[in-house]
Amino acid sequence: MAPESARLKARVERLVDGAGVTAPAVEVLESVDSTNGYLLETRRETGDLPRACVAQAQTAGRGRRGRVWHSPPGASLALSLAWPIMQGRVPPAYPVGVGVGVIRALEALGLEGVRLKWPNDLMVDAAKLGGILVEQRAASGGQPGWLVVGIGLNRQGAGALELDRAVTDLATQLPGPVPDLLELAARVIAEQCRLHPLLMGEGLVPLERELVRLDCLRGRPIEILDDGVRGQAHGIDPASGCLVVQFDDGAIRHLHSGEVSVRSCEHG
Numbered sequence: 001m002a003p004e005s006a007r008l009k010a011r012v013e014r015l016v017d018g019a020g021v022t023a024p025a026v027e028v029l030e031s032v033d034s035t036n037g038y039l040l041e042t043r044r045e046t047g048d049l050p051r052a053c054v055a056q057a058q059t060a061g062r063g064r065r066g067r068v069w070h071s072p073p074g075a076s077l078a079l080s081l082a083w084p085i086m087q088g089r090v091p092p093a094y095p096v097g098v099g100v101g102v103i104r105a106l107e108a109l110g111l112e113g114v115r116l117k118w119p120n121d122l123m124v125d126a127a128k129l130g131g132i133l134v135e136q137r138a139a140s141g142g143q144p145g146w147l148v149v150g151i152g153l154n155r156q157g158a159g160a161l162e163l164d165r166a167v168t169d170l171a172t173q174l175p176g177p178v179p180d181l182l183e184l185a186a187r188v189i190a191e192q193c194r195l196h197p198l199l200m201g202e203g204l205v206p207l208e209r210e211l212v213r214l215d216c217l218r219g220r221p222i223e224i225l226d227d228g229v230r231g232q233a234h235g236i237d238p239a240s241g242c243l244v245v246q247f248d249d250g251a252i253r254h255l256h257s258g259e260v261s262v263r264s265c266e267h268g
Helices: 003-016 035-041 094-108 181-202 205-214
Strands: 025-029 051-055 058-062 068-071 076-085 114-117 121-124 127-137 145-154 221-224 230-236 243-247 252-255 262-264
Touching: 003 025, 003 051, 003 181, 035 051, 035 076, 035 127, 035 145, 051 181, 076 181, 094 114, 094 121, 094 127, 094 145, 094 181, 094 205, 114 205, 145 181, 181 205, 205 230
Parallel strands: 025 051
Antiparallel strands: 051 076, 058 068, 076 145, 114 121, 121 127, 127 145, 221 230, 221 262, 230 243, 243 252
């Protein structure tokens, strides 16, 4: 095991000690095209153990709806976790719960004001701090299925990304120094380890009050980017993970993240 991997595993084990959960096997890679892709491509080589992968640089990270992004060394946290799925189904609200877990980890580091923009963006006011991508592979040939959770956070230098939207980073938002990559990764991984059994067993329902606090679209006018239809967001349904929207014609719908993209009419 590389020295960085051993240090990260020790930090995760310390953070989850006494929580009744098992720390995953961890790898720290110097560079990889996609941490999600790496865990999926190597899933048959490691049996059925949970795994985590952190990249110091990522060249072709995966985003929602096929978007690709990269992170130069030290600029971002690029990590993925892979959970074996032996049987049953993954609750549809699971990806939203991942966002709650990431925000918990950031709040423990002293960062206030991070909110979840359904379904997978982490925001501070109108600026994007990070994002989440959850992928699944079905069980086959006696091998388990896999649930892979990709998490990206801007650590520093977000202003140099030259994106067509507002972005921010931990260096801008934290009141003190930015944690080193391994400490940040350990905090995020440990929180996901604590939440994973709950999300698989009960979904978002036990987190409903927390979800209301963290939902940045709740009560805001929104626009469906696919067709320009507008309405008001009424919150995230904890049973399904859907965004509940009342449209201008009075109709109320539960939107699935795979169907549409939305934006706040107030700050994009």
